[in-house]
Amino acid sequence: MADISYTLNGRIWLEVNGEKMLGHGRVELLERIQASGSIRQAALQMKMSYKQAWDLINHINSYFEKPVVISQRGGKGGGKATITEEGRKLIEKFHQLQSAFHAFLLENKGE
Amino acid sequence: MADISYTLNGRIWLEVNGEKMLGHGRVELLERIQASGSIRQAALQMKMSYKQAWDLINHINSYFEKPVVISQRGGKGGGKATITEEGRKLIEKFHQLQSAFHAFLLENKGE
DNA sequence: TCGCGTTATATTTTTAAAAATATAACGAAA
C-alpha cells in the first residue's frame, strides 16, 4: 500500500426481504419527478428511457401499500405525476442515511 | 415508512483515480488464491471462469509497482500462484474497512 | 371532436457482458 494512494468509496441502499428497494439512483428519480411533476421529464433529465423510469417507479410502489408516486394520464399538459407523503418521507430518510454514510467514508478514507 | 420494514445494506470498495480497484469479490478471490495456491482452484470455488479470475488479478496488479499476485506456469502441479506481502496488506486493510462498515450498517439499520 | 403531451404497455432491435471453447507455453517428474 506504500506505493499507491487509494480512496474509499461505496454505496448504500434500502432492502426489503433481501431485495434492493431503493438506492441513490431511484431517489434521484423520485426527486426529479417531485420537481418536474412528470415521469417523462425526470427520465429525460437522467438520460434514461421513460420505460426504465416507469419500471423503477412501479417496482418501488410495489413495496408499499400506499404508492410512493401517483400518476395521471390525459388532461392539461398530457398528464402528471406526484410524490406522496410516503414518498417524501422515504426520500428524507434516505438522505439522512446517505449523509451518515458520507461521514463514514470521510472518516475512513485512505492514508 | 410506517407500513414496511426495510434494512440498510451497502458495499464499499477502494478506488484509484476514481476507478474501482478492489471490492469484496476481488478480495475473496485473493484470499482463495492464498489458500489454494492456484488461480484455477480459486476461480472454480467462486464459480467464475479462469479467464475472469485472471483478468481481475491482472487488473489489480496493474495498480501496483510490485504485483499482488505472482504466478508461475509449468512444474510440479502444473503451476502455482502466490500472494505477495503487498497483497496480504491489501487484504488486511480491506477487512478493517469492511468491519468498520459493518458496524456502520448495524448502527443505522431500519427502525 | 380533434389535437396535444403525457402515461402505460408490448414488442423488437441493438449492444454489452458473460460464458464457452480452443490452444499455446511452461517446467517438474516419470
Next chain:
DNA sequence: TTTCGTTATATTTTTAAAAATATAACGCGA
C-alpha cells in the same frame, strides 16, 4: 521425451441487459 495440470491468451458463442420503436389510453382545452 512424454505426460500432466496449470498459467496465459485469443476467439467464438451465448445470454442478458439496454435501447429503440410502436401503439393505445387518457382528459383537457381549442
